[in-house]
Amino acid sequence: MTKNYTTKDTIQPQIILGIAAHPDDLDFSAAGTMAYYASQGAEIHYLILSDGGQGSTDTEIKRQDLSRTRQREQKNALNILGGKEVYFLNYPDGHLVNNDDLKKDIIKIIRTVKPDTVITMDPSVLYSSQRGSINHPDHRVAGQAALDCIYPFARDHLAYPELFAAGFMPHKTKTILLTNFNQQNFIVDITTTIDLKIKALEQHRSQIDNIDQVSVWLKANAATIGQNIGVDFAEGFIKIELRN
Numbered sequence: 001m002t003k004n005y006t007t008k009d010t011i012q013p014q015i016i017l018g019i020a021a022h023p024d025d026l027d028f029s030a031a032g033t034m035a036y037y038a039s040q041g042a043e044i045h046y047l048i049l050s051d052g053g054q055g056s057t058d059t060e061i062k063r064q065d066l067s068r069t070r071q072r073e074q075k076n077a078l079n080i081l082g083g084k085e086v087y088f089l090n091y092p093d094g095h096l097v098n099n100d101d102l103k104k105d106i107i108k109i110i111r112t113v114k115p116d117t118v119i120t121m122d123p124s125v126l127y128s129s130q131r132g133s134i135n136h137p138d139h140r141v142a143g144q145a146a147l148d149c150i151y152p153f154a155r156d157h158l159a160y161p162e163l164f165a166a167g168f169m170p171h172k173t174k175t176i177l178l179t180n181f182n183q184q185n186f187i188v189d190i191t192t193t194i195d196l197k198i199k200a201l202e203q204h205r206s207q208i209d210n211i212d213q214v215s216v217w218l219k220a221n222a223a224t225i226g227q228n229i230g231v232d233f234a235e236g237f238i239k240i241e242l243r244n
């Protein structure tokens, strides 16, 4: 882990847009932070790129039914966190591609929501030998597409000019928080919101069999990150303050 942590007080987001591949991604990595900033008056929006129709071990379930269930779970979860709106793009789960269609759809939402802060997935995480895990390809595509859209495409009116012509005005995002479980330079104290995070995750019943087991793991992890700034529970990010 990198040092020189800053604390939650160094940013005061007014409008946060979370961008992720699947329902539940943002809640696992950032729900405590979302709830904290919501409690401070920030507007929280989620943009979920895929339909979430592949995340099940139930061999009987139909893709469309799973997708509908997961969207409902995600809306309930954001509600609990004090968030405002969830946008779904419904690209097929497991097949996200960072192409022009995806980028244009993301730009439209960025230019509509006009976030000062975007929370998304760090696309540079390919695997973790420490955790024994490979990062889901959709997560990498989601993070890369989000970054591409923040800079330069959402900012430049001549990028995809048909969007500008249709009334989507250019927008500059100031702050990016990347979720990266291995590395952080920015820590948010979630001591007051960790219970909301667990309640939000509890909504994702199609994904989580045993919330008690998950909450033990989550709390241990949040406690380890919290030690860096001397608080009980925290979430960590890589923060980028955009100058361009």
Ligand SMILES: [Zn+2]
Residues within 6 Å of the ligand: 021, 022, 025, 136, 139
């Ligand atoms: Zn995911």
